Amino acid sequence: MSEDPAPYRSAIDRVIYLLDRGLAPIQKVRAFTKAGVTLDALGADQVQARAKAGTLTRLDGIGPSVDAVVRGAYGVGSTDYLDELERTTTIELGPGRQLREALRGDCHSHSTWSDGGAELSAMAAAAQAIGHEYLVATDHSARLTVAKGLSVERLIEQLDEIEALNQTLAPFRILSGMEVDILDDGSLDLPDEFLARLDVVVASVHHKIHMPAEQMTRRLVTAVANPNVDILGHCTNQKVLNKRRKPSTFDADYVFAACARFDTAVEINCRPERQDPPDGLIELALEWDCRLSIDSDAHAPGQLEWVGYGCDRAALLGVEPQRVINTRSADELLALCA
Ligand SMILES: [Zn+2]
Numbered sequence: 001m002s003e004d005p006a007p008y009r010s011a012i013d014r015v016i017y018l019l020d021r022g023l024a025p026i027q028k029v030r031a032f033t034k035a036g037v038t039l040d041a042l043g044a045d046q047v048q049a050r051a052k053a054g055t056l057t058r059l060d061g062i063g064p065s066v067d068a069v070v071r072g073a074y075g076v077g078s079t080d081y082l083d084e085l086e087r088t089t090t091i092e093l094g095p096g097r098q099l100r101e102a103l104r105g106d107c108h109s110h111s112t113w114s115d116g117g118a119e120l121s122a123m124a125a126a127a128q129a130i131g132h133e134y135l136v137a138t139d140h141s142a143r144l145t146v147a148k149g150l151s152v153e154r155l156i157e158q159l160d161e162i163e164a165l166n167q168t169l170a171p172f173r174i175l176s177g178m179e180v181d182i183l184d185d186g187s188l189d190l191p192d193e194f195l196a197r198l199d200v201v202v203a204s205v206h207h208k209i210h211m212p213a214e215q216m217t218r219r220l221v222t223a224v225a226n227p228n229v230d231i232l233g234h235c236t237n238q239k240v241l242n243k244r245r246k247p248s249t250f251d252a253d254y255v256f257a258a259c260a261r262f263d264t265a266v267e268i269n270c271r272p273e274r275q276d277p278p279d280g281l282i283e284l285a286l287e288w289d290c291r292l293s294i295d296s297d298a299h300a301p302g303q304l305e306w307v308g309y310g311c312d313r314a315a316l317l318g319v320e321p322q323r324v325i326n327t328r329s330a331d332e333l334l335a336l337c338a
C-alpha cells in the first residue's frame with residue numbers, strides 16, 4: 001500500500017491539475033511544478049513547520065501563490081486560491097452531457113514518453129478518476145523531434161511499461177497506440193509491422209500544413225486508407241485561440257469518403273485552441289456516415305476533462321453516441337480497430 005501524499009503535495013498536484021484544465025500559461029504550471037520539487041526535497045515535516053511559521057517564502061522559488069496554497073493545505077491560511085481555481089476552471093456541460101456520460105475512454109493522449117507533462121501512470125489515474133474505463137497512449141512518432149517523438153526502440157519500451165501498469169490498474173486499461181505523423185506523401189512515420197502491433201493508431205499531419213489542396217487531399221486519403229490507421233487526428237490543423245492558424249485546405253468529400261470506406265474515424269479534437277474539425281466539416285463527416293472519436297489530445301492530466309467541450313459541440317451538431325467509437329467498451333474498440 002502506498003502512503004497518502006502529504007497535504008502540501010495533494011494541494012500542489014490539484015493546483016497543477018486545475019491550471020492545466022483551465023489552459024493556464026505553461027510558466028504558471030512550471031512554477032508550481034518546480035515549487036513542488038523544492039518542497040519535496042525539504043520533506044513533509046519541514047514544509048509543515050515552515051507553513052505554520054509563515055517562512056515558506058524565504059525559500060527559493062516559493063512565491064505568494066505557492067505559499068498560500070501550502071498554508072491553506074495545513075489549515076493555517078485560507079484555501080481561497082485553490083477554491084477559486086476549482087470554480088473558474090470547472091467545465092460546465094451543456095447539450096453534450098448525455099454524450100459525455102456515454103464516453104468510456106479517450107483515444108488520444110500524451111505523456112512524458114513524448115511531449116506530455118505527466119507520466120503515463122498519472123495520466124491513467126486521472127482518466128480513471130473522471131470515469132474512463134481506458135486511455136489510449138498515443139505519443140508522437142519519431143519525425144516530430146520537437147516533441148521527443150518515439151523511436152521504434154522507445155515505443156517497445158513503452159509497450160512494456162503499459163503491460164506492467166495494466167497489471168496494477170485493472171480493470172482500468174491503458175491501450176497501446178501512437179499519434180503517427182503523416183508524411184508529405186501520405187505514408188506514415190512508423191513501419192506497418194509496428195503500427196499493426198498497436199491497439200489504436202491516430203494519424204495526424206504536423207508539418208507542411210499548408211501544402212496545395214490537391215496534394216493535401218492525396219496525402220490524407222493515402223493515410224486514412226492504410227489499414228493500420230484507426231483515427232484521423234485534428235484533420236485541418238486549425239488553431240482558433242492565441243496564435244491562430246488557418247486550416248489546411250483539401251477536398252473534404254474525398255477524405256471523408258475514404259474515412260468511411262476504410263473505416264477510419266474522424267477525430268473531434270477537443271483542445272480549446274484547436275476545436276478541429278470546424279462545425280461544417282463535422283457535418284460533412286456525418287453526411288458521409290463517418291465514425292467519430294471525441295478525444296482530448298491531453299498533454300497533462302487536467303486536460304483529459306476537455307472531452308466535455310467536444311461532446312457539447314458534437315451534440316449541437318446532432319452526433320449520436322453510437323457514432324462515436326470511444327463510447328464503446330475497450331474490447332469493442334479493439335475489435336473495431338483490429
Ligand atoms: Zn497532433
Ligand SMILES: [Zn+2]
Binds near residue numbers: 109
Ligand atoms: Zn496529440
